[in-house]
Amino acid sequence: MSMEQRRQPRLRVFLKGRIHFNNGSSSIDCLVRDMSSTGARLLLSETATLPEKFDLFIPQKERTFRAQLRWRREDGIGVTFDNGAESPETAPDLTMTTLLRRVGELEAENAALRRRLAQMMEAAALAI
Template sequence: MRRQPRLRVFLKGRIVFNNGQSSIDCLVRDMSAEGARLMLSETAALPEKFDLYIPQKEKTHRATLRWRREDGVGVTFDQAEAPVREFSGDATMAVLLRRVGELEAENAALRRHIAELHGTGASAPVL
């Protein structure tokens, strides 16, 4: 039984593990100071412990997996360390650099698609 009720939230999250080399996007649906319920498409790849980064709160929680279902997981936040800490360090930099690379590739693909639309005489979308 939970010591604190979880509040319903709708926050974007990122699960980071494998020393920052792996990450999975998720949606934080319920949250308290002690844990959360996360929705994600693939739960099988999650390790028992990982960092949960919540960009809107600019916080990272060290999380321990407590239960797993097909579409989500329940976690508790480790209290041995500071329960909430800033997202920083070399692992963070690796995650950020990989994400920047992904966004640059997506941007380049969109620019190519726009150029193709202009080249075929199709009208450009009005922004």
């Protein structure tokens, strides 16, 4: 979409983002490079097949936008935000549920890493 077709000019930004899809079960990191109240240009950290619609969470703005894929190029994708509205996932109860689930996942990962570190230290002590 050329600049002339946009309703709002996009500002150059450098924001970390996370794309969520498949009802929140899949996610991909991204970098938001241009953004307006109606859309954005994203650089993806992974090449993946994205659905036509997904949620874009931008931690620095503490907002999740419902995004629709408009174009795809080798260097990124362009999206528009559905009526500039936030995703329903930003409702406090859903956000808290998502955060609690993520905390549980991180605690389990932390415990697994501590076990692995203990095993490595034990093996190193035996090797001495």
